Amino acid sequence: MDAWPQLVADFEARTSTGASLLEVFTQHVGHMARSYPDAYFVLGRKDDDSVADLSHRAFTVCAKVEKGRFPFSGRRPFAAYVAEAFEGRAIRYHSFYAKLSIAREILRDDYAKNLVRDPVLRARAELYKAIGDVLKEVATASPGGRGSPPRWRVGGPALVRPPEVVEAELRRRGLATLADQVPFALRHGGPASQAQLARLLGPLHRVAEPDELGPTAHDPGDVALTLSLREAVLDGWAALGEEDRGLLAALARGASYDELIATDPRFAHRVAVTRAVKRITNDFVARVEAVTGGNSSTGSPLMVLESILGVLSEVADLETA
Amino acid sequence: MSRELYEGLEAEGGLLGELVRLGRVRRAARELASDEYEEGWYVDETEPLAEAERLAADDGEGLVAATYAEGPWRLLVTPSPAGLLVLQQEGPAGGTVEAEGAWAALAPGEGALLAGIDRLPPALVVIDLDGRRWRLARGPS
Numbered sequence: 147m148d149a150w151p152q153l154v155a156d157f158e159a160r161t162s163t164g165a166s167l168l169e170v171f172t173q174h175v176g177h178m179a180r181s182y183p184d185a186y187f188v189l190g191r192k193d194d195d196s197v198a199d200l201s202h203r204a205f206t207v208c209a210k211v212e213k214g215r216f217p218f219s220g221r222r223p224f225a226a227y228v229a230e231a232f233e234g235r236a237i238r239y240h241s242f243y244a245k246l247s248i249a250r251e252i253l254r255d256d257y258a259k260n261l262v263r264d265p266v267l268r269a270r271a272e273l274y275k276a277i278g279d280v281l282k283e284v285a286t287a288s289p290g291g292r293g294s295p296p297r298w299r300v301g302g303p304a305l306v307r308p309p310e311v312v313e314a315e316l317r318r319r320g321l322a323t324l325a326d327q328v329p330f331a332l333r334h335g336g337p338a339s340q341a342q343l344a345r346l347l348g349p350l351h352r353v354a355e356p357d358e359l360g361p362t363a364h365d366p367g368d369v370a371l372t373l374s375l376r377e378a379v380l381d382g383w384a385a386l387g388e389e390d391r392g393l394l395a396a397l398a399r400g401a402s403y404d405e406l407i408a409t410d411p412r413f414a415h416r417v418a419v420t421r422a423v424k425r426i427t428n429d430f431v432a433r434v435e436a437v438t439g440g441n442s443s444t445g446s447p448l449m450v451l452e453s454i455l456g457v458l459s460e461v462a463d464l465e466t467a
Numbered sequence: 468m469s470r471e472l473y474e475g476l477e478a479e480g481g482l483l484g485e486l487v488r489l490g491r492v493r494r495a496a497r498e499l500a501s502d503e504y505e506e507g508w509y510v511d512e513t514e515p516l517a518e519a520e521r522l523a524a525d526d527g528e529g530l531v532a533a534t535y536a537e538g539p540w541r542l543l544v545t546p547s548p549a550g551l552l553v554l555q556q557e558g559p560a561g562g563t564v565e566a567e568g569a570w571a572a573l574a575p576g577e578g579a580l581l582a583g584i585d586r587l588p589p590a591l592v593v594i595d596l597d598g599r600r601w602r603l604a605r606g607p608s
Binding site: 178181245246250253257259268274288291306308336342397398399400401413414415419420423426427431434452464 | 490499548
């Protein structure tokens with residue numbers, strides 16, 4: 147008999163502390179996570195502690211966080227499992243084994259953070275972005291199906307070759323720029339997602355794969371500086387008008403120009419952008435640089451820039467594209 | 468001109484330029500991680516699949532294997548969380564299978580993946596080495 151439904155029910159009813167549930171939860175999360183490389187774990191290091199951390203956070207989400215998507219429908223996962231009398235296998239599936247499970251969502255988010263913090267991994271994100279710029283110019287996107295990213299294509303149906311053959315042919319022909327590589331890869335490798343193209347073209351640009359990397363360095367930061375930065379960012383934000391805040395938020399979340407115009411048509415005029423940038427420089431950047439020292443020759447440490455964006459994310463939406 | 472100004476802020480330098488650059492990298496990182504997540508990179512389900520796949524289909528349609536055949540071609544197709552797993556059981560080498568915008572190269576006796584498709588279509592298209600298109604109808608499960 148599968149003990150999981152009763153373990154979850156007892157925890158939900160507060161007739162147990164959840165220790166037994168957490169123990170088996172962690173065993174399964176460890177099994178699920180065995181195929182992931184370091185790059186997907188907090189601090190870029192996969193070890194017993196980071197796997198346990200992943201398990202604890204997934205458990206916390208299941209216990210505390212309402213999830214809108216199927217099959218939770220706005221309920222906490224553990225509450226949904228009990229309400230619908232899920233079998234043990236279904237509980238494990240939606241918690242960690244499914245492609246779109248709770249635990250894999252956390253791995254995705256940790257990987258996204260590592261893609262920014264690790265300089266080698268960051269090259270992958272920058273290559274992905276550059277490929278996206280080329281795709282918009284030369285290819286057309288079609289829906290990738292439910293729960294999958296769009297597929298890009300050029301031209302009509304053609305004989306599709308395996309990725310390793312396409313990569314070898316790209317090398318043989320000496321195609322060195324993304325403007326040449328991307329359409330060739332789609333024409334000869336068939337429709338692909340932007341991430342698949344990044345994986346295919348990464349070796350040609352000497353970009354390492356996630357499983358080739360060591361642990362990501364982590365800077366714990368300076369608490370006093372962080373607090374001063376926080377105050378300066380909030381003061382600077384308060385000093386800006388609505389229009390300037392909109393531009394700063396768009397820049398901070400990486401919005402394209404077209405996305406900016408869609409949300410605020412006033413920025414279709416150059417003078418509006420120029421004036422807003424000037425006010426942001428005078429009223430926001432100057433306040434922050436008074437704290438950081440504004441060393442333009444060496445640039446700001448990543449920790450400082452992340453702290454600024456972290457505080458901005460509290461007052462502005464930096465996630466929605 | 469305003470587009471060039473906006474997009475060129477990254478190269479302006481200074482704190483604002485650095486923030487713009489980081490914002491754009493963070494967005495690319497989120498989208499790359501999301502793509503890989505949705506495509507199921509590193510996903511390996513070790514629990515018995517039959518029940519898990521049934522649960523993934525919230526429309527109630529059961530996910531089972533099916534054969535597709537026409538002319539010399541015979542493919543065994545099995546849905547998985549990553550897409551349709553296609554095994555070429557019969558037919559010549561060098562074919563390409565297509566369904567719902569996804570493509571995969573075929574090899575006799577080997578598996579291929581039509582990524583991003585989560586349910587069995589009524590038919591598949593195979594293009595052989597001569598460029599001839601074959602429409603393979605779905606047979607019995």
